[in-house]
Amino acid sequence: MLKQRVITAxxxxxxxxxxxxxxSDLVWKGVxxxxxxxxxxxxxxxxxxxxxxLRLIYAxxxxxxxxxxxxxxxxxxxxxxxxxxxxxxISVVTRFQKTKGEVGSQSVSFIMLTGVLAVILFVVSxxxxxxxxxxxxxxxxxxxxxxxxxGAYFSGRRFGKTKLAVYVSPGKTWEGVFGGAFLTLIVxxxxxxxLQPQLNIALTFLAxxxxxxxxxxxxxxxxxxxxxRQVGLKDxxxxxxxxxxxxxxxxxxxxxxxx
Numbered sequence: 001m002l003k004q005r006v007i008t009a010x011x012x013x014x015x016x017x018x019x020x021x022x023x024s025d026l027v028w029k030g031v032x033x034x035x036x037x038x039x040x041x042x043x044x045x046x047x048x049x050x051x052x053x054l055r056l057i058y059a060x061x062x063x064x065x066x067x068x069x070x071x072x073x074x075x076x077x078x079x080x081x082x083x084x085x086x087x088x089x090i091s092v093v094t095r096f097q098k099t100k101g102e103v104g105s106q107s108v109s110f111i112m113l114t115g116v117l118a119v120i121l122f123v124v125s126x127x128x129x130x131x132x133x134x135x136x137x138x139x140x141x142x143x144x145x146x147x148x149x150x151g152a153y154f155s156g157r158r159f160g161k162t163k164l165a166v167y168v169s170p171g172k173t174w175e176g177v178f179g180g181a182f183l184t185l186i187v188x189x190x191x192x193x194x195l196q197p198q199l200n201i202a203l204t205f206l207a208x209x210x211x212x213x214x215x216x217x218x219x220x221x222x223x224x225x226x227x228x229r230q231v232g233l234k235d236x237x238x239x240x241x242x243x244x245x246x247x248x249x250x251x252x253x254x255x256x257x258x259x
Contacts, residue, residue: 020135029070029127036123037063038246043115046227047108062116066123073124085117089219093168096226101167111227118220122250140191144214147187148180152218155179164218169225177218184214224248 019031040059049055069077129138156176164172188207224247228234 020130020139025131028130029067032070032123032126033063033066035246035250036066036119039119039122039250040115042247043119044112045233046115046231047111048231049108049112058112058115062119065116066120069120069124070127073128078121078124078128081117081121085114085121086216086219088114088117089223092226093165093219093222097165097167101229106230143187143191144184144211145217147184148214148217150180151183152176152180155182165222168222168229172218172222177215180218181211181215185211188214 019028023031037059040062041055044055044058049058126138129141152172153176156171156173156179159175159179160173162174163170164174164177185207188211192207
């Protein structure tokens with residue numbers, strides 16, 4: 001299982017680096033739309049859409065919407081929908097936890113609409129961020145999410161005692177969150193130091209802001225956990241050997257990158 005997981009990770013890293021740094025804007029857009037299609041297909045399972053034709057229509061609809069949004073969304077559009085997404089994530093996760101897992105989001109329409117919102121925002125942000133700031137800055141931004149995931153995993157395993165949201169995700173602890181935030185803060189300092197010639201702001205202040213944004217990505221992971229628990233899924237899919245589905249790999253990015 002570990003060998004399979006490592007091989008899959010290596011393949012994903014190589015393909016991601018190639019697409020991010022060496023592909024044209026058109027190819028990069030195509031890659032994002034393909035990832036968005038797979039993510040939307042998996043999201044349909046959260047809404048209990050079992051008929052392949054319905055899942056296909058749902059996924060294709062999101063791809064069409066994402067394609068339009070890449071070319072037409074403004075910063076104001078992204079900011080407005082990001083605020084809406086943040087409200088949804090926080091309210092669903094906190095309500096599920098407070099009611100001890102008894103009140104979730106069973107509405108098919110609601111779950112499908114949140115999928116439209118999350119996946120389109122992810123695709124648009126990845127496309128526009130690369131265009132505005134370049135592939136290196138986008139990669140460094142994603143490193144913050146991977147840093148909090150990595151730090152949370154190891155610190156949670158070593159020091160984790162206080163459950164973060166036991167009814168949402170029993171394995172997550174506050175110690176893991178703090179460990180992830182600490183590693184993210186360190187990575188932020190390193191990244192900002194490397195980019196310092198282009199910045200005119202205090203590194204400490206900006207590093208703290210970036211860390212807080214990365215910490216918010218935890219809600220993306222918790223929100224997906226709520227949706228999976230409601231339909232009895234361990235992973236969002238099986239397309240990535242040893243890793244589960246595409247959503248299992250980008251759940252944190254769904255809520256973090258476009259903030």
